[in-house]
Amino acid sequence: MLDTARWRERLRGIRPRSLSARVPADCPRCGARARGGRPCPACLPAPIPTGDGRRCPVCARRLADAACGDCARRPPAFDRVVAAFDYEAAGRDLILLYKARRRFELSGALADLLALAAGAADPPLPGSTILVPVPSRREAILRRGFNPAAELARALSARLGLRCEPGMLRRTDGGAKQALLGRAARRVAQRDAYYCGPVPGGCHVAVVDDVLTTGSTLDGIARALKASGATVVTGLVLARAVPDAARSPARNN
Secondary structure, three states: OHHHHHHHHOOOOOOOOOOHHOOEEEOOOOEEEEEEOOOOOHHOOOOOOOOOOEEOOOOOOOOOOOOOHHHOOOOOOOOOEEEEEOOOOOOOOHHHHHHOOOOOHHHHHHHHHHHHHHHOOOOOOOOOOOOEEEOHHHHHHHHHHOOOOHHHHHHHHHHOOEOOOOOOEEEEEOOOOOOOOOOOOOOOHHHHEEEOOOOOOOEEEEEEEEEEEOOOHHHHHHHHHOOOEEEEEEEEEEEEEHHHHOOOOHHHH
């Protein structure tokens, strides 16, 4: 089980990948002294423990009840989700800084967190796993200047030693912005929203994204990948959205 103390200990053991990562700077979240603009120890999000019995083993959703109603009612096309932390508190703030504030330099620090979660996954990802980022909508790339999922996937590829194929998956249409749609509408919108060419038979694909909310995007992508030859599809996400019913006051601060 990867708890917060071990999480921070392992992060301290990661060798900086550039000179800038060693230079003292300010934490992007609180402004305290840190290194290379990375989060300080106090601003690191709490990791999701491996084998957490309060989670759905498929979608990694924090459960308020004994079982995940979403996966029971509509089994997803993806096989499982590995998430680094929950989308709340420090984790939510870091992702918003990365995406909304266009803090591109956070991609390395966030990839470190996701690499630790992937490394602790049980069962582990096969060495032949192909990393595929979720494609951004064209207007989102023009607004931010980059695709957050693609940058995470590239950084994760270097950390895990896995092949990354950003061009394997493409959007078929811009479609409506997911944040503007309800759960049912998201599911319908994602059914034919992605296209991929032939995938090597028996291939394990890990789809990289920043936040998993309803799972509709990952489900639509998994259907496209499996129709093209993928055998197993895993979601590798920085954060898992927390249902209102499963929130606790202590985690909401």
